[in-house]
Amino acid sequence: MSRPGLPPKAAALVRAGHGLVGLGGLLLLLEAVPRLGLVDERFLPPASRVLATLAAELGTPELWAALGATLRGWALGLAIAFAAAVAAGVVIGIVPGLRAMTNSTVEFLRPIPSVALVPLATLLFGPSLGSTLLLVVYAAFWQVLIQVLYGVAAVDPVAHDTARAYGLSAWSRVRHLLWPTALPYVMTGLRLAAAVAFILAVTAELVIGSPGLGAEIQVAQSSGAVPAVYALIVLAGLVGIAVNAAVRLLERRVLAWHPSVRSEAAA
Amino acid sequence: MRAVRLLALPALLVGVWWAVSGSTFYLPDPVTVGRAFAETWFSARLLDDVLPSVGRLLAGYALAGVLGVALGVPIGLSARLRATLEPVLEFFRAIPPPVLVPLIMLLAGIETPMKVLVIVSGCVWPVLLNTVEGVRALDEVLSDTCRMYGVRGQSRLRRFVLRGASPQIMTGLRQALSIGIILIVISEMFASSSGLGFTIVLFQRQFQIAEMWSGILLLGLLGLGLSALFRQVERRVLAWYHGGGAGIGSAG
Secondary structure: OOOOOOOHHHHHHHHHHHHHHHHHHHHHHHHHHHHOOOOOOOOOOOHHHHHHHHHHHHOOHHHHHHHHHHHHHHHHHHHHHHHHHHHHHHHHHHOOOHHHHHHHHHHHHOOOOHHHHHHHHHHHHOOOHHHHHHHHHHHHHHHHHHHHHHHHHOOOHHHHHHHHHOOOOHHHHHHHHHHHHHHHHHHHHHHHHHHHHHHHHHHHHHHOOOOOHHHHHHHHHHOOOHHHHHHHHHHHHHHHHHHHHHHHHHHHHHOOOOHHHHHHHHO | OHHHHHHHHHHHHHHHHHHHHOOOOOOOOHHHHHHHHHHHHOOHHHHHHHHHHHHHHHHHHHHHHHHHHHHHHHHHHOHHHHHHHHHHHHHHHHOOHHHHHHHHHHHHOOOHHHHHHHHHHHHHHHHHHHHHHHHHOOOHHHHHHHHHOOOOHHHHHHHHHHHHHHHHHHHHHHHHHHHHHHHHHHHHHHOOOOOHHHHHHHHHHOOOHHHHHHHHHHHHHHHHHHHHHHHHHHHHHOOOOOOOOOOOOOOO
């Protein structure tokens, strides 16, 4: 909060205090609404029961296995998409004329929603890791590729000509000029891709039935275990927050040398 | 030369498709898929399955947009409200929207209201959070100028707050659109007796491979068409921002 006269640390504390009040208010509301009978408890169990269910679920090995499966599909798919997109982006960026040739195809394939591939994934892989990977890789690939292309286009032409004039080989130009320039863009792409990949990993489990959190939610829903459905959704949200935080941390680490991060840390 | 450049890669890809299609059952050749596309979708299905899906998508999307902006503006204007609600909103945004489908099915059945509700519940967060961000970052000098000139109430909201935040709001709307497309397809695949997602899964279950591919193609075209439409709208709304519509910058 921009309250004048307060040192930054105290301001951050005030801010965190407000945030806690907000979270507490939400929990209270979700406890009170079903208890007072405003909404049927069968459809909206009180917050305390949902959290108790979550705690009980966290004690079972099945939940951890499902969580592990989700995270494995997410990480593996993201890694494959990232490697492929960086390689493709750099090649498209440095080979003259390739950008113009691929542009229409990239712009055509990129907006295709990856859920369109659900039937194909079901047919080819059935309810397994392969289905998850197909959806995750397709969705994450374009996010990274577009950012790599922006990044490659941002290389300073003068620096590029200088590097050529000094006789740097193609590989050292990529290593010492192109990669540092593109890195902030690449990290943005990774951050966007990580969020999309998590959504698609859960989607594949939910719709196709690949093992993971999504499949657990589907099972809980069809067996009428309402508090478990809520508990698993809360868990999915927490994992989503963790995923975002982890990627942001990585971004800050990798870009510690970059002015945009340096100034932020100094402030 | 330009035409060659533009068409070379697509032609190559279709060529590869054609070459590969002979060897596998799962990939019919382009002509078969094209014929299936015409037969499947230029029929009563267009009215029965495609248009209702698109209608639900647009209804939910519009509702989410209005709701997101209406809630985002007051939150963005008040620093205290923002600090209080931020963790809650971040949590809701971090929930992958598709997991809400089974939950909302439980609450609202499997008919049209469920699907619209699913789309609203998934699309509202990017719009809301971007509106908050846009309103928060409004130019302070402009804000003071408005106060000096006695611009307030409705007029301040329309000419200053919404205008100034519109680049961010449009970013949120763009993110929401791709989420909306995912959600409409999933909600129909999950539990439905009509609609685009349902029909495509039905083809897959009956091993009507060419028809299934034509459905994937249709979904692709839908995504493509909606994002092109969105770009047009964005260009109009943000013409002032991009300097008289002299091309949209590369800001992604």
